Amino acid sequence: MDLDKYVALFLADSREHLQQCNALLLDWERSPTSAAPVAGLFRSVHTIKGMAATLGYGQLASLSHALEDLLAEVRDGGLVPNSDLLDLCFRSVDALEAGIEPAVEGQDATLEIDDMVAALNEVVRPGEEAPEVDVHRTGEFAIPVGIGAPVGRPVRVTLRPGAEMAGARAALVLLKAELLGKVSAVFPPRDTFHTPVFGGELTFRLTTSATDDRIAEVIRGAGDVLTVTVGDRLAAPTRTMGRQVRVTLERLDDLLNQVSELVVASNRLTELVEQHRDSPLEDAVGRVARLVAEAQSSVTEARLAPVAEVFDRFPRPIRDLARELEKRVAIIIEGGDIELDRSILDELGDPLLHLLRNAVDHGLEAPAERVAAGKPPEGRILLRATREQNTVLIMVRDDGRGIDRPAVEIKARSEGFLAHDQALADDDALLALLGKPGFSTNVEVTGVSGRGVGIDVVLTGFRAIGGRVTLRTNPGAGTTFELRLPLTLAIVQALLVTVGAERYALPLAFVAETGQVERSPDQAKGGPISYRGGSLQGIALDALVGASEWQQRVGHRRPVVVLETGHRRIGLVVDTLVGRQDIVVEPVDAPRGTPPWMNGAAILGDGLPILVLDPAALV
Amino acid sequence: MGQTVLVCDDAIFMRTMITDILTQAGYEVIGEAESGAQAVERYRELRPDMVTMDIVMPDMGGIDAVREIVKADPDAKILMCSAMGQQALVVEAIQAGAKDFVVKPFQPSRVLEAVQRLLV
Structure with a gap:
């Protein structure tokens, strides 16, 4: 080594x-x-x-x-x-x-x-x-210490998260390792194994002639061993291929911003050239556009880091919390090698940890209760990342008691969050309610509150990094949160629309389809519109943004953009559809009173600003 | 013939339970002991393939019994049976020479896993 x-x-x-x-x-x-x-x-x-x-x-x-x-x-x-x-x-x-x-x-x-x-x-x-x-x-x-160098191969062992008496198991691990050779540099120290601070992971150095595989095999014989990492792979960063240069994130940020602006400028160039019908020029511009697109994906890739960097921090606090609550829990992590933009990753940890803590605290039952319900005493939490096209899907699933919707309804009615004759139609409605500031934090019955952090805070955290959350819960069987994240934050594909003289951008990720509807006065108030033989909640964008002339347009056919988040859809009625464009969203320092559906602004290729709407806040 | 086991526990309930788990899995329980001193004595006499050892027993506890047995037979395969909250004692037993442990209340599958690890 x-x-x-x-x-x-x-x-x-x-x-x-x-x-x-x-x-x-x-x-x-x-x-x-x-x-x-x-x-x-x-x-x-x-x-x-x-x-x-x-x-x-x-x-x-x-x-x-x-x-x-x-x-x-x-x-x-x-x-x-x-x-x-x-x-x-x-x-x-x-x-x-x-x-x-x-x-x-x-x-x-x-x-x-x-x-x-x-x-x-x-x-x-x-x-x-x-x-x-x-x-x-x-x-x-x-x-x-030889000449300032530690001796032996580094070994890192992690124990199965639900392992009983992890500390004693760690002592066995060392005993097994000692069968092969000399063990040194044990961390944490042996005499802390039996204390609650022991987190189920230990490292030590082993001087032995045995092969890496043999070491792993013998150590696994201690039981309850989740992973054994021996030697070179241990201290090395995840990517060691080729030569590396260290670049600060700020420099990558700058580079990404520049490339993003370049994408926008290149788009504008393409637009202009199309009006000129000059094929050599079109070819040249097309080539520039492709190169810019490649540069964009290279920079985006350079900023990616595996989600394991965040996920790997979770087992310890989850284990500690479970122990404190006298519950048993196995946390299963999958897809740790899926990559996300560094800046997204940095913001992902805390809200995700809150979700996991909620799952342990309120989702999972105590061992006795689980056994009585015919479940294994040890609860399971699955944390999984998967890549789907240009998004990453992160799932937090527990096999606990699920959220008691009727109990939430009762609480919501008593606190005025829900009318007395109103019920929660489905899990989306439930999530929307739990996401209301001030609601979930003081509701014990929801099974997702407590510890000072409500679902609203979690949702806000996810939204800040462009995430969309869905919830599915089954009484007695557990709860699943799914979080869909963009790979990168910088460039958003948007649908541009107009109302009157103003242009607006809608992130394409939320656009399900576009079509035509008849205008009706109801649309201003969010009344239903008939669309493709069905009914859809309609919102007139002109009414929403305060344009006054919408009444005069009643009776005309107008384009409608069907927006979808989770399983909820609305039809946003606009004046014209302009087309698709990549935009670089700049967060705006929103003054007090800015409507929540105003997401930010972007500068288009022609140099004019455009407001970006947040469909998640509209739907 | 199945591999042989000596079961040490001061509670007859636990001895019966462990014996049942092991017997059903094809092991042969060739002796029982209800104190540490008896465990040491019976080990010398029976030389079983492995021992299950309770930690808290009258007349010499399980950990001292482990020390005595390992002194006489360094290869002795001893499985500690511990209650929750006895982790420090389990660590001590391991340092004394016990080779594995299970935690009460027993899940038969966990007990058998540990026994299989020991008797490889």
């Missing part, structure tokens, strides 16, 4: 993460109640911990671990940040920064971090002994 490569990767990666940490700490200090910096810090520190543990830098790993614990506590609401706590975080990050180079030079064991670790633990668990990071017992961490 080429160790130098990993050390170099570690140096570069940890430097970037620490830089990120400092920036985030400053953000956090400016707005101490904001969740984003804490989440970002947690991710970075977690990454550093993983790398340090893998390379056998036990002291660095311990410090990262203690800091991560504290950040998790803050993130989960167990600690309220104050200036002392922030100061401690700053000093911890400094200490990590100062420790990186000595660790790489083989001086990890001499790092003086005990006081810092003790201070962090004291904040998280006041007055408690914290054996899990008891670095005084460096015996466990005594890595046989």
Whole structure:
């Protein structure tokens, strides 16, 4: 194994993460109640911990671990940040920064971090002994250091999420490994296995002549082992093919913006050329258009990262929550290699975690209740990503009790969210209700509330990254949320329409079909329109945007755009359909009172601005 | 002939249950013990292919019994039977030489999986 490569990767990666940490700490200090910096810090520190543990830098790993614990506590609401706590975080990050180079030079064991670790633990668990990071017992961490290099192959073992007594199982894993050779650099330390902080994953180094496959086979003999990763694949980033250059996300952002503008300009050029009937010119422009399209897809691809980067963070908190609630849960993750735009991925984690927590907290029943219902005592949560054309579908499915719709209806009526004679027609209506701000957070019976985060917050989080959510729930059998995400946020294919002199853009992803309808006065109020022999809720766009002359047009046939989200459809009546175009949506800093269906603005190829409507808010 | 097992537990209920699970799967329970001391003694006498061992028993607990048995036979295959919440004890038993564990309340499939791992 080429160790130098990993050390170099570690140096570069940890430097970037620490830089990120400092920036985030400053953000956090400016707005101490904001969740984003804490989440970002947690991710970075977690990454550093993983790398340090893998390379056998036990002291660095311990410090990262203690800091991560504290950040998790803050993130989960167990600690309220104050200036002392922030100061401690700053000093911890400094200490990590100062420790990186000595660790790489083989001086990890001499790092003086005990006081810092003790201070962090004291904040998280006041007055408690914290054996899990008891670095005084460096015996466990005594890595046989040759010339600054750890010895043996790195091994990472993850346990099945529902494994009973995961810590004892981990002890067995080490016992098995010891049959093959010498085990060192165990992380987390052995004496923390039996504590609740043990998260079902351990890394260690194994000096042995056995093959990687043999190691995996023997370790699997410990039982309840989910994955064993031995050697080279472990520390390497997911993509190691070819030579790599590190590029900051900001530079990719710039590049993507430029290419996106180029796409728009190229579209405009194509439009103009079509009016001129000059075939050499058309050929040339067509070639430019193709090249621009290729450049666009290359840049888009460069920004992709596997969803595993987010998904892999979930088993631990889910496991901890299940343990706290005395429930048993297996989380099954599929499609971790499906890729999404980095910026989408960064925003995906928190809302997704809320959904998963809700599933454990309210969806899954206690083991006894499950057994009584004829289910296995261990609940299952499936988290799966699949790629479908230009979208990624993420599914969160639990086999719990499902959402009790009649109970939700009763609650909704008593709180005025639903009229007394009204019922929820289907799961879409249920989701729409749960998504109303202030509703789901205070409803126990829905089975999806609690922990301070309602479905409305989750939905808002998903919508911010262009996601569409659907819900299916079956009493007694479980609940499924499906989230459809675009691969990239920058360029949206849109249908341009006009009302009066104004043009509007509708994201094509929501457009089911277009057709013609007769205008009627009802349409202004969202009354039904007859369309292709059926009935559809109609909305007149001119009435919606406040144009006054719509009444005069009653009786004329008008184009209608059928918009679809989930299983709900509406017909948006417009004046003319202009056609399809790629647009770059710029979020607008919306003044108070901006209608929710106003999604943003785009500049078209001709240089004129256009408003982009949000069909999800209309339907 | 099936592989042989010594079942150690101070509760007759548990001994019966484990014996039933194992017998139905084709193993042969050749002895029972209701204390740690008895377990050590019976192991010497019967030399079974494996042992199931309760942790908390009168007159020498399961962990001490593991130590004694492993001292005499380092290859002894001992499966700890533990109740929930005894994780620290299970870890101790593993360090003492137990080779695997199952958690009560038993699911027969989990018990058999562990036994199969031990008797490979």
